[in-house]
Amino acid sequence: EHHHHIAVLAGDGIGPEVMAEALKVLDAVSAKFGFTVSRKEAFVGGAGIDHCGKALPEETIRACEEADAVLFGSVGGPKWEHLPANEQPERGALLPLRKHFGLYANLRPGVCLPALTHASPIKNELIEGGFDILCVRELTGGLYFGQPRFREEEGDDEVVVDTMRYHKSEMVRIAKVAFEAARGRRKRVTSVDKANVLTNSLLWRETMTEVARDYPDVELLHMYVDNAAMQLVRNPRQFDVLVTENLFGDILSDEMAMICGSLGMLPSASLCQGAKDNGLFFGLYEPSGGSAPDIAGKGIANPIAQILSLSMLLRYSLGEKKAADAIDSAVRSVIDQGYRTGDLATGAAGEIRVNTAEMGNAVVAAL
Amino acid sequence: EHHHHIAVLAGDGIGPEVMAEALKVLDAVSAKFGFTVSRKEAFVGGAGIDHCGKALPEETIRACEEADAVLFGSVGGPKWEHLPANEQPERGALLPLRKHFGLYANLRPGVCLPALTHASPIKNELIEGGFDILCVRELTGGLYFGQPRFREEEGDDEVVVDTMRYHKSEMVRIAKVAFEAARGRRKRVTSVDKANVLTNSLLWRETMTEVARDYPDVELLHMYVDNAAMQLVRNPRQFDVLVTENLFGDILSDEMAMICGSLGMLPSASLCQGAKDNGLFFGLYEPSGGSAPDIAGKGIANPIAQILSLSMLLRYSLGEKKAADAIDSAVRSVIDQGYRTGDLATGAAGEIRVNTAEMGNAVVAAL
Ligand SMILES: CC(C)[C@H](C(=O)O)[C@@H](O)C(=O)O
Numbered sequence: 079e080h081h082h083h084i085a086v087l088a089g090d091g092i093g094p095e096v097m098a099e100a101l102k103v104l105d106a107v108s109a110k111f112g113f114t115v116s117r118k119e120a121f122v123g124g125a126g127i128d129h130c131g132k133a134l135p136e137e138t139i140r141a142c143e144e145a146d147a148v149l150f151g152s153v154g155g156p157k158w159e160h161l162p163a164n165e166q167p168e169r170g171a172l173l174p175l176r177k178h179f180g181l182y183a184n185l186r187p188g189v190c191l192p193a194l195t196h197a198s199p200i201k202n203e204l205i206e207g208g209f210d211i212l213c214v215r216e217l218t219g220g221l222y223f224g225q226p227r228f229r230e231e232e233g234d235d236e237v238v239v240d241t242m243r244y245h246k247s248e249m250v251r252i253a254k255v256a257f258e259a260a261r262g263r264r265k266r267v268t269s270v271d272k273a274n275v276l277t278n279s280l281l282w283r284e285t286m287t288e289v290a291r292d293y294p295d296v297e298l299l300h301m302y303v304d305n306a307a308m309q310l311v312r313n314p315r316q317f318d319v320l321v322t323e324n325l326f327g328d329i330l331s332d333e334m335a336m337i338c339g340s341l342g343m344l345p346s347a348s349l350c351q352g353a354k355d356n357g358l359f360f361g362l363y364e365p366s367g368g369s370a371p372d373i374a375g376k377g378i379a380n381p382i383a384q385i386l387s388l389s390m391l392l393r394y395s396l397g398e399k400k401a402a403d404a405i406d407s408a409v410r411s412v413i414d415q416g417y418r419t420g421d422l423a424t425g426a427a428g429e430i431r432v433n434t435a436e437m438g439n440a441v442v443a444a445l
Numbered sequence: 446e447h448h449h450h451i452a453v454l455a456g457d458g459i460g461p462e463v464m465a466e467a468l469k470v471l472d473a474v475s476a477k478f479g480f481t482v483s484r485k486e487a488f489v490g491g492a493g494i495d496h497c498g499k500a501l502p503e504e505t506i507r508a509c510e511e512a513d514a515v516l517f518g519s520v521g522g523p524k525w526e527h528l529p530a531n532e533q534p535e536r537g538a539l540l541p542l543r544k545h546f547g548l549y550a551n552l553r554p555g556v557c558l559p560a561l562t563h564a565s566p567i568k569n570e571l572i573e574g575g576f577d578i579l580c581v582r583e584l585t586g587g588l589y590f591g592q593p594r595f596r597e598e599e600g601d602d603e604v605v606v607d608t609m610r611y612h613k614s615e616m617v618r619i620a621k622v623a624f625e626a627a628r629g630r631r632k633r634v635t636s637v638d639k640a641n642v643l644t645n646s647l648l649w650r651e652t653m654t655e656v657a658r659d660y661p662d663v664e665l666l667h668m669y670v671d672n673a674a675m676q677l678v679r680n681p682r683q684f685d686v687l688v689t690e691n692l693f694g695d696i697l698s699d700e701m702a703m704i705c706g707s708l709g710m711l712p713s714a715s716l717c718q719g720a721k722d723n724g725l726f727f728g729l730y731e732p733s734g735g736s737a738p739d740i741a742g743k744g745i746a747n748p749i750a751q752i753l754s755l756s757m758l759l760r761y762s763l764g765e766k767k768a769a770d771a772i773d774s775a776v777r778s779v780i781d782q783g784y785r786t787g788d789l790a791t792g793a794a795g796e797i798r799v800n801t802a803e804m805g806n807a808v809v810a811a812l
């Protein structure tokens with residue numbers, strides 16, 4: 079019950095630096111809340127290519143299979159950009175991991191803390207008091223994996239096809255994740271589709287409406303994807319939980335992250351049903367931002383996204399809710415105290431400029 | 446040579462009000478620059494449904510076929526929202542018009558004038574001096590029209606399919622529109638795709654690169670769609686011409702429009718090659734914003750998007766470049782003079798609050 083096992087895939091760029099801070103925090107919360115977590119480290123992304131010849135080595139897959147959850151850093155960098163898309167660190171590691179483990183639910187909190195609205199590109203008066211969105215993206219269906227996909231000569235021309243394919247059952251399970259999450263929040267789900275054009279979206283809309291009947295306490299709204307792209311900019315505070323299919327979620331969750339203003343603060347979780355029937359998920363947890371090769375190795379990256387990814391892991395995969403809550407409050411408290419890595423600093427009075435390790439230490443101290 | 450003929454489809458909501466101002470401006474420029482434009486009015490959208498039983502009546506199609514170009518207002522409103530998606534004003538008029546006339550190139554200027562940066566949701570310091578993007582969206586391919594598209598029982602489950610299908614020739618012709626446009630601007634094309642996931646995007650990227658060889662004076666950049674959704678928010682000034690496929694263009698052009706801050710200022714053109722080999726297009730020209738039923742009939746809507754749609758029509762379909770230039774400068778000048786409809790007004794000193802007709806008159810006076 080109180081022993082867990084995770085795989086740790088730090089990856090490339092700032093991955094190892096911010097991972098070190100998350101593991102410090104893990105040590106602190108496990109001591110404090112009386113559980114143990116054994117860890118198996120493995121190579122992934124560019125590190126996988128360099129050490130084992132591919133972005134997702136077999137032994138890394140095995141390490142993940144043996145774990146209750148995967149704590150992931152970030153992958154990619156200029157060193158591997160000459161490789162074919164399929165073999166590059168991001169594409170070559172993330173898509174196969176999602177597919178292999180059936181990680182169908184991508185949860186991305188889009189939180190802009192009241193103290194950090196200055197970092198958002200949106201005018202302060204539109205986001206006063208900050209905002210808190212949860213984007214739930216379907217992660218294993220649609221255009222990403224749909225067959226057929228091909229290129230073909232056609233006379234003097236060439237034709238190319240990708241297929242947006244979904245099963246209703248895939249829509250039902252992601253809807254449930256969204257409604258369950260909304261229950262623990264402000265009880266509003268905005269489902270995003272393109273029902274005025276896509277057959278997929280007609281079934282999506284019907285399915286969301288059906289699942290909503292089991293959640294009479296949660297409000298369901300429908301929004302076209304083009305409108306959602308506008309509303310996120312105009313008034314992000316209108317959203318509680320956003321739920322959408324794979325490609326729309328790719329676009330909107332990144333737009334949302336940018337609107338929060340501090341990519342270095344945003345974690346994410348990619349989940350599937352766990353092996354045991356205990357309400358826990360198997361999952362891969364990673365910062366929303368990239369590997370930031372430009373600042374890698376300098377010890378200045380913001381470790382909070384990685385630390386909050388750990389918190390999601392504790393909550394969704396290990397069931398260590400108290401430890402997760404403690405990390406979340408510790409993070410809010412260090413921000414309120416004024417601790418700022420370079421990405422968040424404005425030079426305002428009261429700010430305490432810190433590097434990666436100092437930010438990690440501050441979170442540990444606040445626990 | 447100097448006589449033209451257009452179809453005028455005012456549509457619903459604020460459509461007729463703002464159209465009246467555009468036609469005033471048309472009278473003024475045709476007198477000034479010595480050409481004539483005969484006009485045939487026809488019903489479309491909700492007005493089509495109410496008067497002729499469908500959103501796109503046959504006689505409206507005929508009126509468009511007989512014209513050199515179509516000046517379109519806006520369609521839709523709560524009155525028709527109970528109808529099936531296919532029959533609703535927007536879906537039922539716009540998609541069939543695009544398909545019938547093969548309007549493959551959608552041009553949407555995303556201009557934020559220096560005097561109007563306050564209206565943008567983006568922080569002033571990120572958009573100082575305004576910005577000027579041209580979004581070129583492929584409009585007749587991809588998921589919008591691709592076959593097969595179907596729903597089907599599959600045991601206890603249901604499967605749904607839409608198809609993203611493109612011909613290389615469709616990519617070539619939209620690329621040319623983008624590169625030609627960039628030549629008359631800041632000579633930079635950003636092509637947006639999802640080449641790390643979609644087969645379509647691989648061909649898209651290759652094709653853009655190929656076409657770029659004929660435009661050595663224009664710079665070509667590639668960007669993933671999720672990143673583009675972020676960059677538009679973070680730094681819209683980096684873009685000159687954006688070119689992308691149908692669905693990505695739907696999402697990004699609306700996001701871009703919202704970032705400009707004043708939907709009431711933004712025109713659009715949907716073009717296909719004209720019948721004569723004179724470099725002119727046949728096209729449909731309409732404001733980017735919607736029919737705004739909440740303010741319809743009050744005479745307070747901003748007519749500038751409709752007036753600038755007329756300017757695009759004069760430029761791309763009638764070849765009346767001087768008249769188009771004159772309208773564009775007149776619009777800039779009324780904004781600089783401080784004329785503001787309600788959507789633009791802030792109450793700042795120097796602003797002259799005007800209604801729809803007064804704004805139209807101000808543009809005519811500035812000509
Ligand atoms: C790397 C890429 C395939 C991936 C995606 O599109 O899903 C990334 O953009 C993401 O959102 O995790």
Ligand SMILES: CC(C)[C@H](C(=O)O)[C@@H](O)C(=O)O
Nearest residue numbers: 274275304535536539540695
């Ligand atoms: C009404 C709808 C079908 C249309 C589209 O998606 O193309 C609209 O959103 C647009 O962008 O003109």
